[in-house]
Amino acid sequence: MSEKLNIAFIQANLNWEDAEANRKLFSTEIEKISKEVDLIILPEMFTTGFSMNAKELAEETEGETLAWMQKWARRKSAAITGSVIITESSNFYNRLFFVFPDGSYKLYDKRHTFTLAKEDETYTAGKDRLLVNYKGWKICPLICYDLRFPVFARNTEDYDLLIYVANWPEKRVNAWDALLKARAIENMSYCVGLNRTGKDGDGYVYNGHSAVYDTLGNNLTDLDREEEFTAEIILEKSSQNEIRNKLKFLQDRDRFNLLDE
Structure with a gap:
Protein backbone atom coordinates (compact mmCIF):
# COMPACT_ATOMS: atom_id res chain seq x y z
CA MET A 1 0.00 0.00 0.00
CA SER A 2 1.33 3.41 -0.98
CA GLU A 3 0.46 6.78 0.53
CA LYS A 4 1.68 8.48 -2.64
CA LEU A 5 0.99 7.67 -6.28
CA ASN A 6 3.42 9.06 -8.83
CA ILE A 7 1.70 9.32 -12.20
CA ALA A 8 3.01 10.28 -15.64
CA PHE A 9 0.69 11.27 -18.46
CA ILE A 10 1.65 11.80 -22.08
CA GLN A 11 -0.16 14.44 -24.18
CA ALA A 12 0.78 13.77 -27.80
CA ASN A 13 -0.08 14.46 -31.43
CA LEU A 14 -1.22 11.04 -32.65
CA ASN A 15 -0.33 9.64 -36.06
CA TRP A 16 -3.59 9.03 -37.91
CA GLU A 17 -4.44 5.33 -38.17
CA ASP A 18 -0.79 4.27 -37.82
CA ALA A 19 -0.41 1.96 -34.86
CA GLU A 20 3.25 1.19 -35.46
CA ALA A 21 4.18 4.88 -35.60
CA ASN A 22 2.22 5.63 -32.44
CA ARG A 23 3.73 2.76 -30.51
CA LYS A 24 7.14 4.07 -31.56
CA LEU A 25 6.14 7.60 -30.48
CA PHE A 26 5.04 6.48 -27.04
CA SER A 27 8.02 4.14 -26.65
CA THR A 28 10.27 7.17 -27.08
CA GLU A 29 8.30 9.22 -24.55
CA ILE A 30 8.08 6.43 -21.99
CA GLU A 31 11.81 5.79 -22.33
CA LYS A 32 12.43 9.44 -21.42
CA ILE A 33 10.71 9.06 -18.05
CA SER A 34 13.76 9.01 -15.78
CA LYS A 35 12.11 8.95 -12.36
CA GLU A 36 10.29 5.98 -10.91
CA VAL A 37 6.57 6.27 -11.57
CA ASP A 38 3.64 4.11 -10.50
CA LEU A 39 1.24 4.74 -13.38
CA ILE A 40 1.65 5.89 -16.99
CA ILE A 41 -1.46 7.23 -18.74
CA LEU A 42 -1.94 7.28 -22.54
CA PRO A 43 -4.79 8.86 -24.55
CA GLU A 44 -7.96 7.33 -25.94
CA MET A 45 -7.33 5.21 -29.07
CA PHE A 46 -3.65 6.04 -28.66
CA THR A 47 -2.53 3.81 -31.54
CA THR A 48 -4.87 5.25 -34.19
CA GLY A 49 -6.62 8.45 -33.20
CA PHE A 50 -10.42 8.55 -32.88
CA SER A 51 -11.20 6.56 -36.01
CA MET A 52 -14.39 4.84 -37.12
CA ASN A 53 -12.33 2.64 -39.47
CA ALA A 54 -12.50 -0.22 -36.99
CA LYS A 55 -12.72 -2.99 -39.57
CA GLU A 56 -9.24 -2.13 -40.87
CA LEU A 57 -7.62 -1.07 -37.59
CA ALA A 58 -8.96 -3.36 -34.86
CA GLU A 59 -6.68 -5.78 -33.02
CA GLU A 60 -7.50 -8.88 -31.03
CA THR A 61 -7.50 -8.29 -27.29
CA GLU A 62 -4.19 -10.06 -26.82
CA GLY A 63 -2.68 -8.42 -29.87
CA GLU A 64 0.42 -6.40 -30.61
CA THR A 65 -0.55 -3.31 -28.61
CA LEU A 66 -1.37 -5.19 -25.41
CA ALA A 67 1.96 -7.02 -25.73
CA TRP A 68 3.66 -3.64 -26.19
CA MET A 69 1.95 -2.27 -23.06
CA GLN A 70 2.96 -5.35 -21.07
CA LYS A 71 6.56 -4.96 -22.21
CA TRP A 72 6.75 -1.36 -21.07
CA ALA A 73 4.87 -2.04 -17.82
CA ARG A 74 7.47 -4.65 -16.90
CA ARG A 75 10.38 -2.52 -18.07
CA LYS A 76 9.26 0.53 -16.08
CA SER A 77 7.79 -1.45 -13.17
CA ALA A 78 4.71 0.71 -13.59
CA ALA A 79 1.07 0.25 -14.55
CA ILE A 80 0.05 1.59 -17.97
CA THR A 81 -3.44 2.53 -19.16
CA GLY A 82 -5.01 3.83 -22.38
CA SER A 83 -7.63 2.71 -24.92
CA VAL A 84 -7.31 0.81 -28.21
CA ILE A 85 -9.62 -0.38 -31.01
CA ILE A 86 -10.38 -4.06 -30.34
CA THR A 87 -12.38 -6.73 -32.14
CA GLU A 88 -14.05 -9.57 -30.29
CA SER A 89 -16.84 -11.96 -31.32
CA SER A 90 -17.53 -9.95 -34.52
CA ASN A 91 -17.96 -6.73 -32.49
CA PHE A 92 -15.68 -3.71 -32.15
CA TYR A 93 -14.87 -2.00 -28.86
CA ASN A 94 -13.17 1.18 -27.71
CA ARG A 95 -11.37 -0.78 -25.01
CA LEU A 96 -9.22 0.55 -22.20
CA PHE A 97 -6.46 -1.65 -20.83
CA PHE A 98 -5.12 -1.22 -17.33
CA VAL A 99 -1.87 -3.20 -17.39
CA PHE A 100 -0.12 -3.95 -14.11
CA PRO A 101 3.68 -4.04 -13.74
CA ASP A 102 3.67 -7.86 -13.84
CA GLY A 103 1.85 -7.86 -17.20
CA SER A 104 -1.58 -8.86 -15.91
CA TYR A 105 -4.40 -6.58 -16.95
CA LYS A 106 -8.01 -5.47 -16.58
CA LEU A 107 -10.41 -4.18 -19.24
CA TYR A 108 -13.01 -1.45 -19.56
CA ASP A 109 -15.15 -0.98 -22.69
CA LYS A 110 -16.31 2.61 -23.24
CA ARG A 111 -19.84 2.85 -21.90
CA HIS A 112 -20.97 6.03 -23.67
CA THR A 113 -20.26 5.83 -27.39
CA PHE A 114 -20.18 9.25 -29.07
CA THR A 115 -23.33 9.40 -31.21
CA LEU A 116 -22.40 12.75 -32.78
CA ALA A 117 -19.48 11.01 -34.51
CA LYS A 118 -21.57 7.84 -35.05
CA GLU A 119 -19.31 5.90 -32.73
CA ASP A 120 -22.40 4.00 -31.64
CA GLU A 121 -22.83 2.66 -35.18
CA THR A 122 -19.33 1.16 -35.19
CA TYR A 123 -18.49 0.25 -31.60
CA THR A 124 -20.40 -1.83 -29.09
CA ALA A 125 -20.92 -0.01 -25.81
CA GLY A 126 -19.65 -1.53 -22.61
CA LYS A 127 -21.88 -2.12 -19.61
CA ASP A 128 -19.76 -2.32 -16.50
CA ARG A 129 -17.60 0.26 -14.80
CA LEU A 130 -14.10 -0.81 -13.86
CA LEU A 131 -12.57 -0.18 -10.44
CA VAL A 132 -8.90 -1.09 -10.13
CA ASN A 133 -7.12 -1.68 -6.83
CA TYR A 134 -3.49 -0.75 -7.29
CA LYS A 135 -0.91 -0.03 -4.60
CA GLY A 136 -3.66 0.66 -2.11
CA TRP A 137 -5.40 3.14 -4.43
CA LYS A 138 -8.85 2.52 -5.85
CA ILE A 139 -8.87 3.85 -9.43
CA CYS A 140 -11.79 4.40 -11.81
CA PRO A 141 -10.63 4.76 -15.45
CA LEU A 142 -13.14 6.07 -18.02
CA ILE A 143 -13.04 7.23 -21.64
CA CYS A 144 -13.74 10.65 -23.21
CA TYR A 145 -17.53 10.98 -23.77
CA ASP A 146 -18.11 9.25 -20.41
CA LEU A 147 -17.12 12.62 -18.93
CA ARG A 148 -20.52 14.07 -19.82
CA PHE A 149 -22.40 11.51 -17.72
CA PRO A 150 -21.88 12.16 -14.00
CA VAL A 151 -24.18 9.40 -12.76
CA PHE A 152 -21.95 6.70 -14.27
CA ALA A 153 -18.90 8.23 -12.58
CA ARG A 154 -20.59 8.82 -9.22
CA ASN A 155 -18.28 7.92 -6.38
CA THR A 156 -20.44 5.33 -4.65
CA GLU A 157 -17.50 3.06 -3.78
CA ASP A 158 -14.98 5.54 -2.39
CA TYR A 159 -12.48 5.48 -5.20
CA TRP A 168 -11.65 15.78 -27.08
CA PRO A 169 -11.77 18.42 -29.86
CA GLU A 170 -10.71 22.04 -29.47
CA LYS A 171 -14.14 23.39 -30.37
CA ARG A 172 -15.62 21.91 -27.17
CA VAL A 173 -12.58 22.19 -24.89
CA ASN A 174 -14.34 24.63 -22.53
CA ALA A 175 -16.71 21.80 -21.63
CA TRP A 176 -13.73 19.49 -21.08
CA ASP A 177 -12.17 21.94 -18.61
CA ALA A 178 -15.42 22.54 -16.74
CA LEU A 179 -16.52 18.92 -16.54
CA LEU A 180 -13.16 17.60 -15.32
CA LYS A 181 -13.26 20.13 -12.50
CA ALA A 182 -16.87 19.25 -11.71
CA ARG A 183 -16.18 15.51 -11.58
CA ALA A 184 -13.35 16.13 -9.10
CA ILE A 185 -15.50 18.33 -6.86
CA GLU A 186 -18.68 16.26 -6.82
CA ASN A 187 -16.80 12.98 -6.26
CA MET A 188 -14.26 14.41 -3.81
CA SER A 189 -11.55 12.66 -5.78
CA TYR A 190 -8.40 13.38 -7.72
CA CYS A 191 -9.42 13.62 -11.37
CA VAL A 192 -6.97 13.24 -14.27
CA GLY A 193 -7.96 14.20 -17.80
CA LEU A 194 -5.56 13.26 -20.60
CA ASN A 195 -6.30 14.61 -24.07
CA ARG A 196 -4.35 14.61 -27.35
CA THR A 197 -3.07 17.42 -29.56
CA GLY A 198 -2.82 18.01 -33.34
CA LYS A 199 -5.27 17.34 -36.17
CA ASP A 200 -6.75 13.96 -37.07
CA GLY A 201 -7.54 12.48 -40.48
CA ASP A 202 -11.11 13.75 -40.32
CA GLY A 203 -9.91 17.34 -39.89
CA TYR A 204 -10.69 17.72 -36.17
CA VAL A 205 -8.25 19.81 -34.16
CA TYR A 206 -7.24 18.92 -30.59
CA ASN A 207 -5.54 21.32 -28.21
CA GLY A 208 -4.79 19.21 -25.18
CA HIS A 209 -5.77 20.89 -21.92
CA SER A 210 -4.72 17.76 -20.02
CA ALA A 211 -4.84 18.42 -16.29
CA VAL A 212 -5.05 17.00 -12.78
CA TYR A 213 -7.63 18.32 -10.31
CA ASP A 214 -7.76 17.72 -6.58
CA THR A 215 -10.72 17.03 -4.30
CA LEU A 216 -11.72 20.70 -4.18
CA GLY A 217 -11.35 21.27 -7.92
CA ASN A 218 -7.96 22.95 -7.81
CA ASN A 219 -5.86 22.45 -10.94
CA LEU A 220 -2.59 20.90 -9.75
CA THR A 221 -0.86 21.22 -13.11
CA ASP A 222 0.77 24.29 -14.60
CA LEU A 223 1.38 23.18 -18.16
CA ASP A 224 1.49 24.55 -21.70
CA ARG A 225 -1.94 23.25 -22.50
CA GLU A 226 -1.64 22.96 -26.29
CA GLU A 227 1.83 21.45 -26.67
CA GLU A 228 3.04 17.87 -26.56
CA PHE A 229 4.50 16.93 -23.19
CA THR A 230 5.03 14.23 -20.63
CA ALA A 231 4.10 15.41 -17.16
CA GLU A 232 4.66 13.80 -13.79
CA ILE A 233 2.78 14.55 -10.61
CA ILE A 234 2.62 12.95 -7.18
CA LEU A 235 -0.83 12.40 -5.65
CA GLU A 236 -1.11 12.11 -1.87
CA LYS A 237 -3.90 10.07 -0.35
CA SER A 238 -3.59 11.52 3.16
CA SER A 239 -4.31 15.08 2.01
CA GLN A 240 -7.37 13.90 0.09
CA ASN A 241 -8.65 11.85 3.01
CA GLU A 242 -8.11 14.77 5.37
CA ILE A 243 -10.40 16.95 3.25
CA ARG A 244 -12.97 14.16 2.89
CA ASN A 245 -13.02 13.55 6.63
CA LYS A 246 -13.32 17.24 7.42
CA LEU A 247 -16.08 18.10 4.95
CA LYS A 248 -17.85 14.73 4.81
CA PHE A 249 -19.72 15.55 1.58
CA LEU A 250 -19.58 11.96 0.32
CA GLN A 251 -21.50 10.64 3.31
CA ASP A 252 -24.50 12.73 2.18
CA ARG A 253 -24.53 11.31 -1.36
CA ASP A 254 -27.62 9.72 -2.85
CA ARG A 255 -27.76 5.92 -2.80
CA PHE A 256 -28.76 4.19 -6.03
CA ASN A 257 -28.00 1.29 -8.36
CA LEU A 258 -27.40 1.61 -12.09
CA LEU A 259 -29.71 -0.59 -14.17
CA ASP A 260 -29.09 -1.71 -17.75
CA GLU A 261 -31.41 -0.26 -20.34
Whole structure:
Protein backbone atom coordinates (compact mmCIF):
# COMPACT_ATOMS: atom_id res chain seq x y z
CA MET A 1 0.00 0.00 0.00
CA SER A 2 1.33 3.41 -0.98
CA GLU A 3 0.46 6.78 0.53
CA LYS A 4 1.68 8.48 -2.64
CA LEU A 5 0.99 7.67 -6.28
CA ASN A 6 3.42 9.06 -8.83
CA ILE A 7 1.70 9.32 -12.20
CA ALA A 8 3.01 10.28 -15.64
CA PHE A 9 0.69 11.27 -18.46
CA ILE A 10 1.65 11.80 -22.08
CA GLN A 11 -0.16 14.44 -24.18
CA ALA A 12 0.78 13.77 -27.80
CA ASN A 13 -0.08 14.46 -31.43
CA LEU A 14 -1.22 11.04 -32.65
CA ASN A 15 -0.33 9.64 -36.06
CA TRP A 16 -3.59 9.03 -37.91
CA GLU A 17 -4.44 5.33 -38.17
CA ASP A 18 -0.79 4.27 -37.82
CA ALA A 19 -0.41 1.96 -34.86
CA GLU A 20 3.25 1.19 -35.46
CA ALA A 21 4.18 4.88 -35.60
CA ASN A 22 2.22 5.63 -32.44
CA ARG A 23 3.73 2.76 -30.51
CA LYS A 24 7.14 4.07 -31.56
CA LEU A 25 6.14 7.60 -30.48
CA PHE A 26 5.04 6.48 -27.04
CA SER A 27 8.02 4.14 -26.65
CA THR A 28 10.27 7.17 -27.08
CA GLU A 29 8.30 9.22 -24.55
CA ILE A 30 8.08 6.43 -21.99
CA GLU A 31 11.81 5.79 -22.33
CA LYS A 32 12.43 9.44 -21.42
CA ILE A 33 10.71 9.06 -18.05
CA SER A 34 13.76 9.01 -15.78
CA LYS A 35 12.11 8.95 -12.36
CA GLU A 36 10.29 5.98 -10.91
CA VAL A 37 6.57 6.27 -11.57
CA ASP A 38 3.64 4.11 -10.50
CA LEU A 39 1.24 4.74 -13.38
CA ILE A 40 1.65 5.89 -16.99
CA ILE A 41 -1.46 7.23 -18.74
CA LEU A 42 -1.94 7.28 -22.54
CA PRO A 43 -4.79 8.86 -24.55
CA GLU A 44 -7.96 7.33 -25.94
CA MET A 45 -7.33 5.21 -29.07
CA PHE A 46 -3.65 6.04 -28.66
CA THR A 47 -2.53 3.81 -31.54
CA THR A 48 -4.87 5.25 -34.19
CA GLY A 49 -6.62 8.45 -33.20
CA PHE A 50 -10.42 8.55 -32.88
CA SER A 51 -11.20 6.56 -36.01
CA MET A 52 -14.39 4.84 -37.12
CA ASN A 53 -12.33 2.64 -39.47
CA ALA A 54 -12.50 -0.22 -36.99
CA LYS A 55 -12.72 -2.99 -39.57
CA GLU A 56 -9.24 -2.13 -40.87
CA LEU A 57 -7.62 -1.07 -37.59
CA ALA A 58 -8.96 -3.36 -34.86
CA GLU A 59 -6.68 -5.78 -33.02
CA GLU A 60 -7.50 -8.88 -31.03
CA THR A 61 -7.50 -8.29 -27.29
CA GLU A 62 -4.19 -10.06 -26.82
CA GLY A 63 -2.68 -8.42 -29.87
CA GLU A 64 0.42 -6.40 -30.61
CA THR A 65 -0.55 -3.31 -28.61
CA LEU A 66 -1.37 -5.19 -25.41
CA ALA A 67 1.96 -7.02 -25.73
CA TRP A 68 3.66 -3.64 -26.19
CA MET A 69 1.95 -2.27 -23.06
CA GLN A 70 2.96 -5.35 -21.07
CA LYS A 71 6.56 -4.96 -22.21
CA TRP A 72 6.75 -1.36 -21.07
CA ALA A 73 4.87 -2.04 -17.82
CA ARG A 74 7.47 -4.65 -16.90
CA ARG A 75 10.38 -2.52 -18.07
CA LYS A 76 9.26 0.53 -16.08
CA SER A 77 7.79 -1.45 -13.17
CA ALA A 78 4.71 0.71 -13.59
CA ALA A 79 1.07 0.25 -14.55
CA ILE A 80 0.05 1.59 -17.97
CA THR A 81 -3.44 2.53 -19.16
CA GLY A 82 -5.01 3.83 -22.38
CA SER A 83 -7.63 2.71 -24.92
CA VAL A 84 -7.31 0.81 -28.21
CA ILE A 85 -9.62 -0.38 -31.01
CA ILE A 86 -10.38 -4.06 -30.34
CA THR A 87 -12.38 -6.73 -32.14
CA GLU A 88 -14.05 -9.57 -30.29
CA SER A 89 -16.84 -11.96 -31.32
CA SER A 90 -17.53 -9.95 -34.52
CA ASN A 91 -17.96 -6.73 -32.49
CA PHE A 92 -15.68 -3.71 -32.15
CA TYR A 93 -14.87 -2.00 -28.86
CA ASN A 94 -13.17 1.18 -27.71
CA ARG A 95 -11.37 -0.78 -25.01
CA LEU A 96 -9.22 0.55 -22.20
CA PHE A 97 -6.46 -1.65 -20.83
CA PHE A 98 -5.12 -1.22 -17.33
CA VAL A 99 -1.87 -3.20 -17.39
CA PHE A 100 -0.12 -3.95 -14.11
CA PRO A 101 3.68 -4.04 -13.74
CA ASP A 102 3.67 -7.86 -13.84
CA GLY A 103 1.85 -7.86 -17.20
CA SER A 104 -1.58 -8.86 -15.91
CA TYR A 105 -4.40 -6.58 -16.95
CA LYS A 106 -8.01 -5.47 -16.58
CA LEU A 107 -10.41 -4.18 -19.24
CA TYR A 108 -13.01 -1.45 -19.56
CA ASP A 109 -15.15 -0.98 -22.69
CA LYS A 110 -16.31 2.61 -23.24
CA ARG A 111 -19.84 2.85 -21.90
CA HIS A 112 -20.97 6.03 -23.67
CA THR A 113 -20.26 5.83 -27.39
CA PHE A 114 -20.18 9.25 -29.07
CA THR A 115 -23.33 9.40 -31.21
CA LEU A 116 -22.40 12.75 -32.78
CA ALA A 117 -19.48 11.01 -34.51
CA LYS A 118 -21.57 7.84 -35.05
CA GLU A 119 -19.31 5.90 -32.73
CA ASP A 120 -22.40 4.00 -31.64
CA GLU A 121 -22.83 2.66 -35.18
CA THR A 122 -19.33 1.16 -35.19
CA TYR A 123 -18.49 0.25 -31.60
CA THR A 124 -20.40 -1.83 -29.09
CA ALA A 125 -20.92 -0.01 -25.81
CA GLY A 126 -19.65 -1.53 -22.61
CA LYS A 127 -21.88 -2.12 -19.61
CA ASP A 128 -19.76 -2.32 -16.50
CA ARG A 129 -17.60 0.26 -14.80
CA LEU A 130 -14.10 -0.81 -13.86
CA LEU A 131 -12.57 -0.18 -10.44
CA VAL A 132 -8.90 -1.09 -10.13
CA ASN A 133 -7.12 -1.68 -6.83
CA TYR A 134 -3.49 -0.75 -7.29
CA LYS A 135 -0.91 -0.03 -4.60
CA GLY A 136 -3.66 0.66 -2.11
CA TRP A 137 -5.40 3.14 -4.43
CA LYS A 138 -8.85 2.52 -5.85
CA ILE A 139 -8.87 3.85 -9.43
CA CYS A 140 -11.79 4.40 -11.81
CA PRO A 141 -10.63 4.76 -15.45
CA LEU A 142 -13.14 6.07 -18.02
CA ILE A 143 -13.04 7.23 -21.64
CA CYS A 144 -13.74 10.65 -23.21
CA TYR A 145 -17.53 10.98 -23.77
CA ASP A 146 -18.11 9.25 -20.41
CA LEU A 147 -17.12 12.62 -18.93
CA ARG A 148 -20.52 14.07 -19.82
CA PHE A 149 -22.40 11.51 -17.72
CA PRO A 150 -21.88 12.16 -14.00
CA VAL A 151 -24.18 9.40 -12.76
CA PHE A 152 -21.95 6.70 -14.27
CA ALA A 153 -18.90 8.23 -12.58
CA ARG A 154 -20.59 8.82 -9.22
CA ASN A 155 -18.28 7.92 -6.38
CA THR A 156 -20.44 5.33 -4.65
CA GLU A 157 -17.50 3.06 -3.78
CA ASP A 158 -14.98 5.54 -2.39
CA TYR A 159 -12.48 5.48 -5.20
CA ASP A 160 -9.39 7.66 -4.83
CA LEU A 161 -8.65 8.56 -8.43
CA LEU A 162 -10.84 9.17 -11.49
CA ILE A 163 -9.16 9.07 -14.91
CA TYR A 164 -10.47 10.17 -18.31
CA VAL A 165 -8.44 9.36 -21.43
CA ALA A 166 -9.70 11.27 -24.44
CA ASN A 167 -9.67 12.63 -27.97
CA TRP A 168 -11.65 15.78 -27.08
CA PRO A 169 -11.77 18.42 -29.86
CA GLU A 170 -10.71 22.04 -29.47
CA LYS A 171 -14.14 23.39 -30.37
CA ARG A 172 -15.62 21.91 -27.17
CA VAL A 173 -12.58 22.19 -24.89
CA ASN A 174 -14.34 24.63 -22.53
CA ALA A 175 -16.71 21.80 -21.63
CA TRP A 176 -13.73 19.49 -21.08
CA ASP A 177 -12.17 21.94 -18.61
CA ALA A 178 -15.42 22.54 -16.74
CA LEU A 179 -16.52 18.92 -16.54
CA LEU A 180 -13.16 17.60 -15.32
CA LYS A 181 -13.26 20.13 -12.50
CA ALA A 182 -16.87 19.25 -11.71
CA ARG A 183 -16.18 15.51 -11.58
CA ALA A 184 -13.35 16.13 -9.10
CA ILE A 185 -15.50 18.33 -6.86
CA GLU A 186 -18.68 16.26 -6.82
CA ASN A 187 -16.80 12.98 -6.26
CA MET A 188 -14.26 14.41 -3.81
CA SER A 189 -11.55 12.66 -5.78
CA TYR A 190 -8.40 13.38 -7.72
CA CYS A 191 -9.42 13.62 -11.37
CA VAL A 192 -6.97 13.24 -14.27
CA GLY A 193 -7.96 14.20 -17.80
CA LEU A 194 -5.56 13.26 -20.60
CA ASN A 195 -6.30 14.61 -24.07
CA ARG A 196 -4.35 14.61 -27.35
CA THR A 197 -3.07 17.42 -29.56
CA GLY A 198 -2.82 18.01 -33.34
CA LYS A 199 -5.27 17.34 -36.17
CA ASP A 200 -6.75 13.96 -37.07
CA GLY A 201 -7.54 12.48 -40.48
CA ASP A 202 -11.11 13.75 -40.32
CA GLY A 203 -9.91 17.34 -39.89
CA TYR A 204 -10.69 17.72 -36.17
CA VAL A 205 -8.25 19.81 -34.16
CA TYR A 206 -7.24 18.92 -30.59
CA ASN A 207 -5.54 21.32 -28.21
CA GLY A 208 -4.79 19.21 -25.18
CA HIS A 209 -5.77 20.89 -21.92
CA SER A 210 -4.72 17.76 -20.02
CA ALA A 211 -4.84 18.42 -16.29
CA VAL A 212 -5.05 17.00 -12.78
CA TYR A 213 -7.63 18.32 -10.31
CA ASP A 214 -7.76 17.72 -6.58
CA THR A 215 -10.72 17.03 -4.30
CA LEU A 216 -11.72 20.70 -4.18
CA GLY A 217 -11.35 21.27 -7.92
CA ASN A 218 -7.96 22.95 -7.81
CA ASN A 219 -5.86 22.45 -10.94
CA LEU A 220 -2.59 20.90 -9.75
CA THR A 221 -0.86 21.22 -13.11
CA ASP A 222 0.77 24.29 -14.60
CA LEU A 223 1.38 23.18 -18.16
CA ASP A 224 1.49 24.55 -21.70
CA ARG A 225 -1.94 23.25 -22.50
CA GLU A 226 -1.64 22.96 -26.29
CA GLU A 227 1.83 21.45 -26.67
CA GLU A 228 3.04 17.87 -26.56
CA PHE A 229 4.50 16.93 -23.19
CA THR A 230 5.03 14.23 -20.63
CA ALA A 231 4.10 15.41 -17.16
CA GLU A 232 4.66 13.80 -13.79
CA ILE A 233 2.78 14.55 -10.61
CA ILE A 234 2.62 12.95 -7.18
CA LEU A 235 -0.83 12.40 -5.65
CA GLU A 236 -1.11 12.11 -1.87
CA LYS A 237 -3.90 10.07 -0.35
CA SER A 238 -3.59 11.52 3.16
CA SER A 239 -4.31 15.08 2.01
CA GLN A 240 -7.37 13.90 0.09
CA ASN A 241 -8.65 11.85 3.01
CA GLU A 242 -8.11 14.77 5.37
CA ILE A 243 -10.40 16.95 3.25
CA ARG A 244 -12.97 14.16 2.89
CA ASN A 245 -13.02 13.55 6.63
CA LYS A 246 -13.32 17.24 7.42
CA LEU A 247 -16.08 18.10 4.95
CA LYS A 248 -17.85 14.73 4.81
CA PHE A 249 -19.72 15.55 1.58
CA LEU A 250 -19.58 11.96 0.32
CA GLN A 251 -21.50 10.64 3.31
CA ASP A 252 -24.50 12.73 2.18
CA ARG A 253 -24.53 11.31 -1.36
CA ASP A 254 -27.62 9.72 -2.85
CA ARG A 255 -27.76 5.92 -2.80
CA PHE A 256 -28.76 4.19 -6.03
CA ASN A 257 -28.00 1.29 -8.36
CA LEU A 258 -27.40 1.61 -12.09
CA LEU A 259 -29.71 -0.59 -14.17
CA ASP A 260 -29.09 -1.71 -17.75
CA GLU A 261 -31.41 -0.26 -20.34
